[in-house]
Amino acid sequence: MRDLPSLKSLRAFEAAARNGSLTAAADELCIGQGAISHQIRNLELNLGLRVFVRKQHGVELTPEGGLLYASCQRAFDDLEGVVQHIRPRTSDKILRVRVGPFFSMKVIAPRISEFLAANPGVQIHLSHLETITAGTGPADVTIAYCLQPPPGRFTRKLLRERLVPVCGRDLWQGDRQALLSGNRLHYRGLQEWQSWIASSGLALPRSRQDLIFDDQHIILEAVREGQGVALIDRTMVEHELKSGQIRLAHDHFYEPPETYQFVCQEDLLRTKPVTKAFLNWLIAEIEERERQSAEAVQTSGTS
The missing domain is CATH 3.40.190.10 (Periplasmic binding protein-like II)
Structure with missing residues (x-):
């Protein structure tokens, strides 16, 4: 039998050490700060020494805590790599999209079921949050409303407003x-x-x-x-x-210089095919909306 502290206490310790904060570790692991503190106390009791020095705005590793943190990082990184290797690759069909709520409601939500029906097994996770949380994870794709898209990424203009x-x-x-x-x-x-x-x-x-x-x-x-x-x-x-x-109220329109842009890492279009499928669906969806809008303008102008 291995003489090791519990996995719960080691996970809590690693998260607190990486974030430099018990509060941030609690948020990441989706548990209360009291539970994090309890796990750290259990770890320190098991080891018979302190792993953190409590500061006013967080925690700081003791020398012994630093050694343990380095070992935990190596072990968790190795474990995560093996798990990702042996786990069925369902993550290839999960696309996390960060998008503004109005664009999401008016463009994506009305007919997203059609995209899902055409792509069995795909999951689309829409997030309207600016910050990454344990529940949302990092976004694969961002629908950005911007003047200039971020450099070093694949970008495709989706829509210029009228x-x-x-x-x-x-x-x-x-x-x-x-x-x-x-x-x-x-x-x-x-x-x-x-x-x-x-x-x-x-x-x-x-x-x-x-x-x-x-x-x-x-x-x-x-x-x-x-x-x-x-x-x-x-x-x-x-x-x-x-x-x-x-x-x-008036038929004159103004086009702002900002546009909606599809933004992702360049290699994601190759390594995660659902990314390109979602992009193509968005393009077709917006083109259809623009066609219907143009027909409505023409009809109102001739009536």
């Missing part, structure tokens, strides 16, 4: 000048409305009220409820326009 002003059906009226000069709803700042007005050639006065939001879902809900006029990409709200939930 922002149009929309309002609730009860707010819409024939006097568009008054409507566009009423309450303006903004996403994160005033720049997009300023650019839309400048490119439209309209001589609009200052708005009656400016409301700034950091969530496009809330903006769309505020529009439905008649709280003002907002700029939203037409392809994202074609369903709401067709169903009459919202109305087009």
